[in-house]
Amino acid sequence: MQIHRSRHARGFTVLPNMLLQDRRLSYTARGLLADLLSRPDGWSEDGRRMADTSPQGRLAVAKALRELTALGYYRVDRVRRGDGTFVSEAHVYDTPHAAPGLTRPGSGVAAADDRGTNPVKDRGKEPTLPVQRSNTALAGKDRTGIGEAGGTKPPATAPASDGPIGEAVATLFRVLRPEPRLRLGAVEALALAPLVSEWLERGYGPRDLSEALLGGLPAQVHSAAAILRDRLTRKLPPAPEPVVPAKPRWSGECATCARPIPHEGICRACAGLADKPDETATAASVAARGRARVRAALQADAGRLPARA
Numbered sequence: 001m002q003i004h005r006s007r008h009a010r011g012f013t014v015l016p017n018m019l020l021q022d023r024r025l026s027y028t029a030r031g032l033l034a035d036l037l038s039r040p041d042g043w044s045e046d047g048r049r050m051a052d053t054s055p056q057g058r059l060a061v062a063k064a065l066r067e068l069t070a071l072g073y074y075r076v077d078r079v080r081r082g083d084g085t086f087v088s089e090a091h092v093y094d095t096p097h098a099a100p101g102l103t104r105p106g107s108g109v110a111a112a113d114d115r116g117t118n119p120v121k122d123r124g125k126e127p128t129l130p131v132q133r134s135n136t137a138l139a140g141k142d143r144t145g146i147g148e149a150g151g152t153k154p155p156a157t158a159p160a161s162d163g164p165i166g167e168a169v170a171t172l173f174r175v176l177r178p179e180p181r182l183r184l185g186a187v188e189a190l191a192l193a194p195l196v197s198e199w200l201e202r203g204y205g206p207r208d209l210s211e212a213l214l215g216g217l218p219a220q221v222h223s224a225a226a227i228l229r230d231r232l233t234r235k236l237p238p239a240p241e242p243v244v245p246a247k248p249r250w251s252g253e254c255a256t257c258a259r260p261i262p263h264e265g266i267c268r269a270c271a272g273l274a275d276k277p278d279e280t281a282t283a284a285s286v287a288a289r290g291r292a293r294v295r296a297a298l299q300a301d302a303g304r305l306p307a308r309a
Contacts, residue, residue: 013038029064036092072096168196181221188225195232
């Protein structure tokens with residue numbers, strides 16, 4: 001093989017033979033590396049532009065760059081500017097270089113460990129057991145609905161509560177169980193329990209809470225506790241007004257004449273505070289009207305009866 005070289009006064013690049021004869025690299029990678037080394041410092045180039053300006057495609061160029069990166073001829077660093085933006089800065093070498101801070105493994109004798117660095121297990125030591133939960137905590141867990149199946153299952157370490165707060169937490173979990181977007185932890189449920197208790201104290205049950213909390217939810221709920229707190233506060237119905245039973249006008253009778261009076265005792269006429277009215281004519285007319293109605297009813301019934309044979 002005859003090698004013909006010409007003398008160049010300008011426009012040439014000096015490259016080490018180790019680079020051009022590195023058989024670990026493909027010919028595409030070596031040619032690409034020689035092309036990059038012939039560019040001036042500060043040249044802007046990327047893989048797409050290399051592929052678009054050469055017969056090789058993007059896959060071949062990308063494979064060649066991976067070869068150069070693996071052997072230390074090519075490296076891309078991500079540099080942060082003063083304004084907070086990032087830029088990619090490429091480095092090309094004519095001899096293999098390791099990345100900054102990269103230590104390549106080498107052969108050698110392992111250093112001796114310091115005394116006491118690796119503690120030895122004491123097999124005679126009595127093992128420790130996890131703390132057992134008390135029956136009170138387990139009972140509170142059942143009362144508040146913690147651990148039940150559903151979308152709002154809180155952690156097992158949640159504090160338990162008794163009384164109205166525990167009932168409010170259990171009701172809230174039961175209402176939110178069909179909606180997976182409203183997942184709550186036990187601590188969040190306890191924080192919302194006073195608001196739920198107000199609904200229960202005003203006579204509103206799980207059905208009313210379900211209509212107020214589950215309807216019209218957004219497609220993505222970022223904070224279930226926040227949206228529940230807003231709805232429990234904003235949609236709280238007013239307290240129902242107490243129903244006062246109507247007091248009858250005539251609540252008693254006179255102990256002497258048996259006339260209806262609005263109080264217990266005797267009427268004013270029997271007490272001598274007013275003249276006793278003569279109700280004989282009124283009573284006679286009432287009795288006459290009653291007899292007439294009874295007679296008319298009996299005659300009507302007799303007319304509807306079948307005639308006897």
